Amino acid sequence: FVVAFQGDYVWLDLKTGREFVVPVGAVVKLCDSGQIQVLDDEGREHWILPQNATNIKPMHPTSIHGVEDMIRLGDLNEAGILRNLLIRYNECVIYTYTGSILVAVNPYQLLPIYTPDHIRLYTNKKIGEMPPHIFAIADNCYFNMQRNNKDQCCIISGESGAGKTESTKLILQFLAAISGQHSWIEQQVLEANPILEAFGNAKTIRNDNSSRFGKYIDIHFNKRGAIEGAKIEQYLLEKSRVCRQAADERNYHIFYCMLRGMSPELKKKLGLGLATDYPYLTMGNCTKCDSRDDLKEYSSILSAMKVLMFTETENWEISKLLAAILHMGKLRYEARCYDNLDACVVVRSPDLSTAASLMEVDIKDVMSCLTTRTLITRGENVSTPLSMEQGLDVRDAFVKGIYGRLFVWIVDKINAAIFRPPSCESKIIRRSIGLLDIFGFENFIVNSFEQLCINFANENLQQFFVRHVFKLEQEEYNLEDINWQHIEFTDNQDALDMIGNKPMNIISLIDEESKFPKGTESTMLYKLNSQHKLNTNYHPPKNTYETQFGIQHFAGVVHYETRGFLEKNRDSLHTDIIQLVHSSKNKFIKQIFQADVTMGMETRKRSPTLSSQFKLSLELLMRTLNVCQPFFVRCIKPNELKKPMLFDRELCVRQLRYSGMMETIRIRRAGYPIRYTFGEFVDRYRVLMPGVKPANRQDDLRGTCQKIVEAVLGRDDDWEIGKTKIFLKDHHDMQLEIDRDKTITDKAILIQKAVRGMKERTNFLRMRRSVTLIQKMWRGYRCRKDYSAMRVGFLRLQALYRARKLFVTYQLARTCVTQIQARCRGFMVRRSFWRQLHAVITIQAYARGMIARRVTQRLRAEHRRRQKAEGQRLVEEERLRNQMTVRRARAEAERSHKERLAELTRQEEEREMEAREEARRKKEMVEQVERERQQPVDHSDMVDQMFGFLGNTGALPNLEGQGPAGFEDLEVALRAEEEEDLDEALPLPDDEKEDLSEYKFSKFATMYFQGTTTHKYVRRPLKQPLLFHEDEGDQLAALAVWITVLRFMGDLPEPKYHTAISDGSEKIPVMTKIYETLSKRTYKRELQELQTVEGENSSNDGGGGQKKNSVRHKLVSLTLKRKSKITEEVTRRLMDGDYSLQGNSMLEDRPTSNLEKLHFIIGNGILRKRPGPNPCTCHLPSRLMQLSVDSPLVP
Ligand SMILES: Nc1ncnc2c1ncn2[C@@H]1O[C@H](COP(=O)(O)OP(=O)(O)OP(=O)(O)O)[C@@H](O)[C@H]1O
């Protein structure tokens, strides 16, 4: 029962029952109510039910992350090894040790681990000092050879495509690199490979460059360690491939390379075409191999041949034979029947003739040789026809014979170039390193004679390996002084004996049957059965019809199909073919068939069988290996797809099993598989005994180890303690591990408890601190908020209270004031009323009096006139009495009197009318005066009225104008002056005459005026101000005042454009404008600019332009002008520069009214605040001064 925790690693046995399935590593994901969820190495998830708990086993810690040497694995079994390889392969680490074996997993990609740097890194290092590497094996071979003065060998095995040949080449390269000579012979040894591969390698479904032969390269080194030569041994070339290839496979590379690379002329000579033309090359339906470049290979083959001293002729002869083989493959047979016998003929064709001519044999001989067979019966040669199948077989046998012998010849040729026989005289024995690149154990669906040979070789190698491993074990036990006598191990000696060692072994029986003329496969099988049926390693056929027998090999049972066994074993060519070759004029073909020819000719002995040849060479090999110190490289193919990073578990398990690596493990298991150095042991297991110090602080490590192991395992158990290591059985390790795990778990829980407690406490304290801080801040914040609200409330309250108090006081005061006002007003109204009343009464009294008096006067005058009229009547009556009667006189007098009275009445009425008219007129006058008084005063008109005579309206100076009343005299003066030269100073009246003597102006002028300026008025703009001013603003202001004065006086023309700017400014009181003028700021910089422009203008008269305009604008803004009021037209015209004024004016952009000029003059000239005497005032001509002083405008 396993207690699993999350994250634990376990072995998961899925119990599929399949042959190559082993437990897979997995990690526990979840442990939930008895069920366990695990994730295996393949990424699959599994739920383990409680009843299946036995499916999982705990994983030894060494298996979790992988180890470099798999011997150190706690779980030393197939699953452990497989997982270790998998973990490393997934990290692109392809090499791993298992004791002395190097396991190499084919990466199927170029890894950057074979650089010159790596060669340097691995040179002269012990195994284990650096991570596992093929270079480490090569390096140890080399240095062991030198140190121990002993031959070394390296046995590289593995399935097809596992990387044997690549590993062999890597070792060769390493050896060539570190032997450090770079000699010609070294180059030749290296160049042997391309030739061997061209003739002996082919594309198969497992490997694009599969070696179809075994080889052993023995590299010879001289005493200085330099490569001196080499010898290549080849085994069992797969000849059948020349005639037949399985689907998707190719013939030997050389054919395709030749057809691609040979020049067209040579090809023509050989009658060759394309690869697709030849049945021998197209059987597998594959003439191209993606990973190979036949064209390039061909040139490298040729160059390698040159290096290895193949002559041109030899080369050509080889090509001829290869071409002949291809042509032979194209021969067509036709079946015939002679005398009831199956026969055949070869159809005459260009191929036949070319083949015959290439082999330099007679075409007829070829035909008969391929269709008939000569038998010697009772000393007579009898020729029998062959059936078509037999004929084809003969042809194929001939072709295979040619190719096989050609290959042997090539290997011999190479050996001739690179092999130097040891000289007998020299005492120094040379040393060698042998590299065996041989097919591994094979177990196909159908296994034939070749597999028997291969597996026999592997069986031998396995035994060699097992013995070596056990020897190593023994050495270790001996070194550690441990009794190993009781350790038993089984090797495969029995199987070996049965196959090839003991009398009547399987191979000798096959051989015998091959030589026996009447021998067949069934007689052979019968003999095998009868001889070996009792042997446990032999599996006889289940019934008499079966043609298979089985052998229990070290890696499993292999069943061999006996059909074709004998023929394959015989491997001989019919005498007719030998004869044909003998008849050839071609020396080369004769040479490669030499052995057969001589044998056939001389002794008529049969050539040795394949098995005997193979056995012989194998024995030789084993003898060589036995005197060597061996190294083993086991190549593993991770997948059948030739893809990188793909790991097929079952495929790998099969290879591990066949590799024989498990033997190492079995041997270990037989002894003490677990071993620790004392230091390691103490450090790992001291937890089991409280108070044991770490290994580096221990004096007696061995004693401590013993104490621990006795305490845990007991004194009597089967563990051993050596000199430096402690040796344990598997179950000891298990027990130790479980105890250790338990103790560590207890301690871990304790530590966890404490740490968690501490963590929680720190966390709690931190949180509490934070909470207090937050509370503090919050409370502070809330109080502050409440306080501020309250404060605002109190402030409001105060304000309200104060407002209320003030309001009451105010109300009180107001009431008092109102009352006082009311009383005062009442008093005042009453007083004024009384006064008015009094006045009215007085006026009334006087008026009435006056009226009454007037009435009285009128009445009196009336009375007097009536009295006078009465008097006149009386006088007239008197006068008339003299002339007429009294009565008539009286009447006449009465009538005249009445007339006079009427006249008087009419006069009276007239007077009355006049008086009334007078009253009405007066009343009207009063009303008009009243109306006028109501209307606003227009100062501008007034000034214009006053100074209009100066010609203010015209653009030109001195236009005629009507002088206002009181200024008529000025007009006369002006008119008189018109005739005078304008340049001449205006003759002004003398100061004395003008009565301005109190200013003493002339005296002041002579004293203070700058330059030659006199006190006299000049009608020109000034070049400099009259007085000295420090401030430039003042200087400019003075000049501007002068210009304005000239304009005012009509001595300087107004600007041309008469664009009336009426903005109602006239309505603004004069003084307001004046003070506005004064308050305008003059900027020094602007004024300076102005001055410079002024200077320029005065120097080049009439010149101007943009610059002048811009200055003008500035001036405008500095003076009274309201820039904003200038209409667009004015602005445009100003920009045009069409301007008649000679610069130097602050009022040049538009004509100004006299009032405006006056404003400017008064503002800048009189009122401008300056310390000391106002300098601008001096610019005012005395006349103007007088005018302005007298003017009603100036307050
Ligand atoms: N160390 C390696 N690095 C990169 N690729 C490799 C390595 N070893 C083998 N391979 C690849 O695997 C292929 C097969 O290797 P190799 O020819 O050595 O196999 P083999 O064991 O000799 O097979 P066979 O028994 O068929 O001759 C090579 O062509 C190469 O692509």
Ligand SMILES: [Mg+2]
């Ligand atoms: Mg190979």
